[in-house]
Every structure is written in C-alpha cells, then in structure tokens.
Amino acid sequence: xxxxxxxxxxxxxxxxxxxxxxxxxxxxxxxxxxxxxxxxxxxxxxxxxxxxxxxxxxxxxxxxxxxxxxxxxxxxxxxxxxxxxxxxxxxxxxxxxxxxxxxxxxxxxxxxxxxxxxxxxxxxxxxxxxxxxxxxxxxxxxxxxxxxxxxxxxxxxxxxxxxxxxxxxxxxxx
Numbered sequence: 001x002x003x004x005x006x007x008x009x010x011x012x013x014x015x016x017x018x019x020x021x022x023x024x025x026x027x028x029x030x031x032x033x034x035x036x037x038x039x040x041x042x043x044x045x046x047x048x049x050x051x052x053x054x055x056x057x058x059x060x061x062x063x064x065x066x067x068x069x070x071x072x073x074x075x076x077x078x079x080x081x082x083x084x085x086x087x088x089x090x091x092x093x094x095x096x097x098x099x100x101x102x103x104x105x106x107x108x109x110x111x112x113x114x115x116x117x118x119x120x121x122x123x124x125x126x127x128x129x130x131x132x133x134x135x136x137x138x139x140x141x142x143x144x145x146x147x148x149x150x151x152x153x154x155x156x157x158x159x160x161x162x163x164x165x166x167x168x169x170x171x172x173x174x
Contacts, residue, residue, distance in 0.1 A: 065173050069114045069125050072164040076129070077107055079156050084149060085132050100139050105131040122168040126161055130154075 060067040080086060088106045091097040097104075105128050119125045136150035 063117065064171050065119065065122075065168065066114050066117055068164060068167050068171065069119060069122075070111070072125075072160060073107060073111050073114060075160045076157055079160065080107065080153060082149065084136070084146070085153070097139060101135045103131060103135075105135060107132070122165050126165070129157065129161065 056067070059070075077086065085107050087108045088104055089097055089101075091104075110125070110128050110132075113119055113128070114125075119128075133150045133154045137147055140146040140150070
C-alpha cells in the first residue's frame with residue numbers, strides 16, 4: 001500500500017513539475033510577446049514622427065508662407081491661455097456684438113485662412129491678428145478683464161509676430 005502511495009505521489013509530483021514547466025514557458029512566451037509589441041509600438045511612433053517631419057518639409061518647400069504662418073498660429077493658440085480668441089464670438093449669446101463689430105476675427109478663422117492660402121503676406125496675417133485684439137478692446141469696456149486680457153495677449157504676441165516677420169523676410173517666397 002505504501003508503495004502505491006509513493007508511486008501516486010511521484011506521479012502527482014511529475015504532473016506538477018510538467019505543469020510548472022508549461023506555465024514557465026507560457027510566461028516566458030507572453031513576456032517575449034509583450035516586449036515585441038512594445039518594440040512595434042515604439043517603431044510605429046517613430047515612423048509617425050518621421051512622416052510628420054517629412055510632411056512639414058514638403059509643406060515648407062511648397063508653401064513657405066503658409067508653413068511659417070501655421071507655426072506662428074500654433075504659438076498664438078498656446079499664448080491665448082484662456083482660449084478667448086480660439087473661436088468666433090457667438091453673436092447669438094453676446095448682446096450687441098453684431099452691431100458693434102462689423103468684421104469679426106478669431107484665431108480659428110485665421111487658421112482656416114492660412115490653410116486656404118488666403119494670406120498673400122505677413123502684413124495681411126498681422127492685420128487679422130490686430131483685428132482680433134482691437135475688436136475685443138472696442139467691444140469691452142476699458143479696464144474690464146476682457147480688455148486687459150486683450151492688451152496682455154497683444155503684448156505677449158509681439159515677440160512671436162516679430163519673429164514671424166523676420167522669418168518671412170528671410171525666406172524666399174515665390
């Protein structure tokens with residue numbers, strides 16, 4: 001009886017060892033698969049970044065003014081920390097806006113104009129930017145939070161716009 005019991009325990013131990021080896025192999029295989037997926041993810045991320053750079057180079061070569069103005073708009077969007085100028089003012093929600101502001105402008109509309117290549121020069125682009133600020137200052141009372149925000153935005157954007165102007169002047173644009 002004790003001999004069969006010992007044999008039975010040995011068989012169970014053998015089965016347990018086999019299962020342990022299988023589980024270890026499976027764990028090893030899963031870890032290798034995880035590492036492979038991670039490598040693929042990193043490679044795809046790099047490829048996406050390379051494609052973006054290539055796209056920017058092509059855009060810069062084909063439409064240098066639009067490229068420069070788009071990069072400038074990126075900086076202006078970031079500078080507009082309260083996102084007051086990202087989209088058009090909703091004239092239905094703001095009483096008297098249509099009557100007071102005859103030529104509305106916002107950064108989103110400027111982006112559309114850049115994408116449609118509606119700007120022939122930096123000066124046209126800057127005029128639209130200044131229109132955003134002047135509309136805000138015209139519509140809102142002097143000293144109000146919106147008025148002061150427009151002043152700070154204009155001052156903060158001065159360096160960005162000056163750098164843009166210099167870049168445009170130093171770039172051959174056909």
